[in-house]
Amino acid sequence: MDCFQTVSHLKGSVCHRLLLFIIWLSGFQDVLALQTMHEQMHVPSALELANPPISVFFEPIEISPAVLPHDPHPNESLPPMYPTFPTRYEPVLTGRCPVNFSAISSIMDKTASDCSQPLAALVGNVICCPQLSSLLHIIQGFYGMSSDELVLKNSVASDCFKDIISILASRGANSTIATLCSIKSSNLTGGSCPVKDTITFEKTVNTSKLLEACSSVDPLKECCRPVCHPAIMDAALQISGKQLMNNENKDVVGEFNHVDSLNDCKQVVYSYLSRKLPMDVANGAFRLLSSCKVNKVCPLDFKQPSEVIKACRNVAAPSPSCCSSLNAYIAGIQKQMLITNKQAIICSTVFGSMLRKGGVMTNIYELCDVDLKDFSIQAYGQQGCLLRSLPADVIFDNSTGFSFTCDLSDNIAAPWPSSSSISSLSLCAPEMSLPALPTSETFKNPGCRGGGVQILVSIFSFFVFGTLLY
Incomplete structure (x- = not known):
């Protein structure tokens, strides 16, 4: 009997110790999690920032306000990485516009979000202005529904x-988007x-x-084999x-009038499509046509790179200078705007051509x-951000x-041009969309899948580029 009691006591002691070990392990994991969060929130010193990163490969980032400390100085301007939220209010309208804006509230909300106060100047070329233009087309079609x-x-x-501008601003949009996007009444x-009515149009x-x-x-x-645009x-x-006026005898003034x-x-055609197509379908089509257009050119402003040409003209190996x-x-370029991956290909080629010409x-x-x-624009630290070429x-x-x-x-890697001319650059070659992605053999990093990685970057008031904000 004593033997059985001893065995039972030992079993209970083992179970008790096992339970204590599990509780300790759980607590230890919490400590590790807190330590990891502390390391993530650690602000590097100037000396640390001066040192180059150990590797050129950066993990995808997920920025969440949940790991951000509370603002210790609420009365001062917000430091980097604090979230901003739009202030909504009732707009003051003229009372003289016959459009029922409440019927297109969803598309108004989408436009206000795409042209939000802290982002409009940074995403204007790719997101804000195409969506604002689409909204105007839809309002045109919606306005004449009863006539x-x-x-x-x-x-x-x-x-x-x-x-329109007042309503968008009341929902968080930048109040200067009309100027930013060069759009007028x-x-x-x-x-x-000459044709502005449905009967004549049809x-x-x-x-x-x-x-x-x-x-x-x-x-x-x-974008490469267009159907809708033609x-x-x-x-x-x-x-x-005026389609019959396009001949060699046309004078210059007539040509400008024709354009x-x-x-x-074209605006009238868009309006007709807005009337006949569902609102979401029309908006998707208009945005895609805009993407085809903006992805054909580089929107960045390149100043003459005389210092770069001087320092790099005769190099054949890595040169610190x-x-x-x-x-x-390039650090100056990174303060301009967010661009798409296809725009980046064109921009790197344009800049490389300038350097080759020098x-x-x-x-x-x-x-x-x-x-x-x-x-x-670099979204966070050393991690750059390219937008997708498709509408976003x-x-x-x-x-x-x-x-x-x-x-x-x-x-x-940014593509280096083969000559100082970019006339041969085309993103519509067979099966071509973007340069080849790095393979897992190139970067021995099991944490990322090459090619399919996307980052959801929460954008807060860390845009410190004062010249871009309004």
Whole structure:
């Protein structure tokens, strides 16, 4: 009997110790988690910042306000990495615009988010301005639903435009987006286009062909093998009444008038599509057409890189002075705006062509480890952010604030041009969209999958580029 009691006592003692070990292990994991969070929140000293990173490969980042400390000085300007949220209020309207804005509230909210106060200047070229332009097209079509008018009358266009900007600002949008996107009230009127009503439009244009081409725009094909855009251009030419004037005897003044009329008639075509297509379908089509346009050019402003040319003209191997000069120049570029991955390819080629024209023949991008993401704003520390080439929106969440999705977080080398000319550059070559992603053999990092990694970067008031904010 004593033997059984002894065994039972030992079993209980073992179970008791095992239970204590599990409790201790759980507590130890909590301590490790707190220590890890403390290390993540550690602000590096100037000496630490001066040292280069150990590796050129950076893990994807997930910035969350949950790990941010409370602001110790609420009355002072916010330091980096504190979330900002829009202040909504009731707008003061003119009372003279006949548009029922409440019926298109969802598209107004999307536009206000895409043109939010802290981000509008940074994402204007890719997100804000294309969405604002799409909103105006949709309002044009919605305005004439009860009549044959495809555009706003001149007598109400100015008041409606003021109301649109006021409503967007009341929902958190930057109040200067009209200037930022070069949009005026005349964009709502159809300008000099001779056709502004549905009846004449449908008599002039093959509307079945137009709607078939634009009711389902293929995001993978439209930019390189367009279907909707040519249909819009064809319709605009027909209603402009000037398609037969495109001949060698046309004088310069007539050509400018033709261009203005054609552009105004394109707005009328967009308005017709807005009337006939569901609002989300029309907005998606308009945004995709805008993406095709903005991804064909580099929106960055490159000043003459004379210092870089001087430091890098004769280098054939990694040179501290050359790379220092190049990095200083690129640091200035990184304060301009967020760009897409395809824009980054064009921008790196444009800049490389400028350097080659100045006599820099060596691929200094490779010598100095310059990546595509280096041409866009750096989202956090050393981690650059490129937006996707397809249409994207700024996302607002009540807990995390504004955010957007970054693409191409891997270190993809910037392409060095083969000559000082960029006329041969095309992103529509067969099967070409972006440079090859690094493979796992190149970067021995099991924590990231090459190619498919996307980062959701929560954007707070860490944009310290004062010249860009309004």
